[in-house]
Amino acid sequence: xxxxxxxxxxxxxxxxxxxxxxxxxxxxxxxxxxxxxxxxxxxxxxxxxxxxxxxxxxxxxxxxxxxxxxxxxxxxxxxxxxxxxxxxxxxxxxxxxxxxxxxxxxxxxxxxxxxxxxxxxxx
Numbered sequence: 430x431x432x433x434x435x436x437x438x439x440x441x442x443x444x445x446x447x448x449x450x451x452x453x454x455x456x457x458x459x460x461x462x463x464x465x466x467x468x469x470x471x472x473x474x475x476x477x478x479x480x481x482x483x484x485x486x487x488x489x490x491x492x493x494x495x496x497x498x499x500x501x502x503x504x505x506x507x508x509x510x511x512x513x514x515x516x517x518x519x520x521x522x523x524x525x526x527x528x529x530x531x532x533x534x535x536x537x538x539x540x541x542x543x544x545x546x547x548x549x550x551x552x
Contacts, residue, residue, distance in 0.1 A: 446538060451522060451532065451535060454518075454522055455522050455523060458519050458523075459475060459479075462478065462519060463475050466478075469499070469503055471498070472498050472499075478519065482523050482524075482525060483523070483524055484526055492516075495520070496513060496516050499516050520533070521533050521534050522534055
């Protein structure tokens with residue numbers, strides 16, 4: 430994905446995504462998803478996919494179900510990994526209700542920041 434070039438690394442070598450990077454990456458993912466939904470005749474529209482992700486309740490089980498729905502539509506075996514990555518990126522970058530409207534990526538960034546603050550305060 431194009432977004433990989435827009436990432437930064439902190440002093441520990443971890444990838445860091447600014448809020449703007451997350452928004453830009455969401456847009457890129459959405460554009461790819463629009464194309465893929467039509468090309469592969471996926472069972473869900475883009476909006477239904479994002480709603481499914483937002484309303485997920487079972488975490489990994491819901492992700493596996495979503496992956497299965499999409500991958501089963503792929504006729505070209507060499508494209509299965511591409512579709513898998515697209516669905517996984519969609520899952521990571523788009524909001525989930527269980528995460529108070531944040532994406533898993535935003536939640537990880539927030540948790541890492543909170544941990545760093547905790548470590549600094551306890552030092």
